[in-house]
Amino acid sequence: MTLSSLHMINSALDELLARVRPLLVVVQNGRRGAGAGILTGSGQVLTNYHVVARGRSFKVTLDDGASYQTRVLSHDPEVDLALLGIPANGYPTAVFSEKEPRPGEMVFAFGHPWGQRNVLTGGVLSAVTVARTRRGEIPVLRTDARLAPGNSGGPLLNAAGEVIGLNAMIFGGDQGIAIPASVIREFLDKARNIMPADAVPEGVL
Amino acid sequence: MSNILVELSNAMAAAVEKAGLSTVMVNARRRMPASGIAYTAELILTANHVVERDEGISVTLSDGNEIPATVVGRDHGTDLALLRLERPLASPAETAQDAKVGQLALGLGRPSNEGIEASLGVVSAVGGPVHTRHGAIDRYIRTDTTPFPGFSGGPLVDAEGRVIGLNTSGFGHGVALTIPADLAWKVAEQLAKHGSVRRGYLGVRSQGVEIPGAAQKALKREQATGLILIGVEKDSPAEAAGLMVGDIIVAVDSQLVRDHDELFACLSDDVVDKSTPVEVLRGGQPQTIDVKIGVRK
Numbered sequence: 001m002t003l004s005s006l007h008m009i010n011s012a013l014d015e016l017l018a019r020v021r022p023l024l025v026v027v028q029n030g031r032r033g034a035g036a037g038i039l040t041g042s043g044q045v046l047t048n049y050h051v052v053a054r055g056r057s058f059k060v061t062l063d064d065g066a067s068y069q070t071r072v073l074s075h076d077p078e079v080d081l082a083l084l085g086i087p088a089n090g091y092p093t094a095v096f097s098e099k100e101p102r103p104g105e106m107v108f109a110f111g112h113p114w115g116q117r118n119v120l121t122g123g124v125l126s127a128v129t130v131a132r133t134r135r136g137e138i139p140v141l142r143t144d145a146r147l148a149p150g151n152s153g154g155p156l157l158n159a160a161g162e163v164i165g166l167n168a169m170i171f172g173g174d175q176g177i178a179i180p181a182s183v184i185r186e187f188l189d190k191a192r193n194i195m196p197a198d199a200v201p202e203g204v205l
Numbered sequence: 206m207s208n209i210l211v212e213l214s215n216a217m218a219a220a221v222e223k224a225g226l227s228t229v230m231v232n233a234r235r236r237m238p239a240s241g242i243a244y245t246a247e248l249i250l251t252a253n254h255v256v257e258r259d260e261g262i263s264v265t266l267s268d269g270n271e272i273p274a275t276v277v278g279r280d281h282g283t284d285l286a287l288l289r290l291e292r293p294l295a296s297p298a299e300t301a302q303d304a305k306v307g308q309l310a311l312g313l314g315r316p317s318n319e320g321i322e323a324s325l326g327v328v329s330a331v332g333g334p335v336h337t338r339h340g341a342i343d344r345y346i347r348t349d350t351t352p353f354p355g356f357s358g359g360p361l362v363d364a365e366g367r368v369i370g371l372n373t374s375g376f377g378h379g380v381a382l383t384i385p386a387d388l389a390w391k392v393a394e395q396l397a398k399h400g401s402v403r404r405g406y407l408g409v410r411s412q413g414v415e416i417p418g419a420a421q422k423a424l425k426r427e428q429a430t431g432l433i434l435i436g437v438e439k440d441s442p443a444e445a446a447g448l449m450v451g452d453i454i455v456a457v458d459s460q461l462v463r464d465h466d467e468l469f470a471c472l473s474d475d476v477v478d479k480s481t482p483v484e485v486l487r488g489g490q491p492q493t494i495d496v497k498i499g500v501r502k
Contacts, residue, residue, distance in 0.1 A: 005209065012210040104221025104311060104323040106214035124217060124311070124325040126353065144324040144351045159214035 016161045017120055022063045022092050024110055024118060027153060029055040036111040036154030038163065040188065041093035045084040047153035048168050049077045060086050074191035078135050079179055080168045081187045094155065096181040097162035101128050101141055109145040109167050109176065111154025121146040131177065140177050141165045147176035216364060221311060223366035225321035227298035228313045228359055230265040233258055240314040240359030242371060243295035244393045251358035253279045253286040254375035264288060266295055278396035282340025283384055284375035287396035298360060300386040301367035304328045304346045309364045312372055316355020326350035334466050337376050343470055345382045346370050352381035395474055405472030406501035408441020409434050413464055414453060420489045424455060430463045431455040431486065446496040456484035472498065
């Protein structure tokens, strides 16, 4: 490794940011605040359940400035996930990692901490662990990347720019929790199966 | 897709996996367990402050094997403790050369059965000596890694998974420091040999003083301060060698002594029981007196 490797790392970071930027949206829950979300294809936006909890109508703003009023298509408070629908397609779709997360691998959190748009913070995957919920244990990822309110619903990315988790909770400022891709995939499969076909807004309404 | 970021990421994960094999969980306190490093297959180096009890200690290895352990020795000054496993099944850690400011570093811990934990940062500073609650450490490393709960006693590793030092938050003020590996290993060696860290004993009470210009000229070097003896203990090595009240110590074993920290650093295990040249100013003239350094009790 030489100094030119550092330049290569920087351009790889630029490339990664350019690729994931169109995936990130803002989810506004009226006066209850805002979080982040990611485009998962077919006009669907994945976010945290707690971002849209106790709301009726939400505004989703895309990176290109387009914004849509939307509602919840499916949700699961236990794993803190919700799926929203927007009448838009032709946008890039998040790629979920199929690989086993490894402690020490490089990760990036992408979101809107404290309302500041499109902030990328870096760190490593600190631990692959479990969180205890009322229904039992769910697997979670822990990272040392800086997270703040507004990161909720945003992706935790690996070095290849794939989504390995959805940032969900912030403890004490230095410990972030993310819902892993495996749990997200399960949620999306279930959500897409139980949704009536006409509930998926494809293109125009 | 493979690019330099992915390569770097894979290298860091591999470093964590490798160093994780010699990072163990230390169950020796009431609240959550802490971490430790396999010094040998049988000996575990950890932070002294996480070993709250002397009995009922166990160590859980990376493969989940929980093994009873006993305390070999403790050193309060460096906040290090050495444990002996009932069965020598640990994988010894590999150490790295000196830490460089700016280098990539990973803090590791194993505070639970859920696997190895990691935090990324860089070496922020290498400093020392620094006073601790029970002594001093010659050198320390500071990083911007996140010291997660239970990380005390665990390693700071480089990008190749080699141990740069041992992390501890035991020096108070909520500050996490890293004890450089060579220093920690030296302490471990002494704990293994003697059950404690031997330090040299001179038997003097002293006070910092300025050295007048004329005396510096006689010394043939610029040295602004030294330690003036204000007391010599009875039956001490200093007394036996003929050191007297009023002598100004300016060097021990060819190392300059300008303050108490430097004298403390000179009186290491290396000089114990050895005839050691102590340079003093007596009546403004330099004089070298050999002192057979004792062991501080």
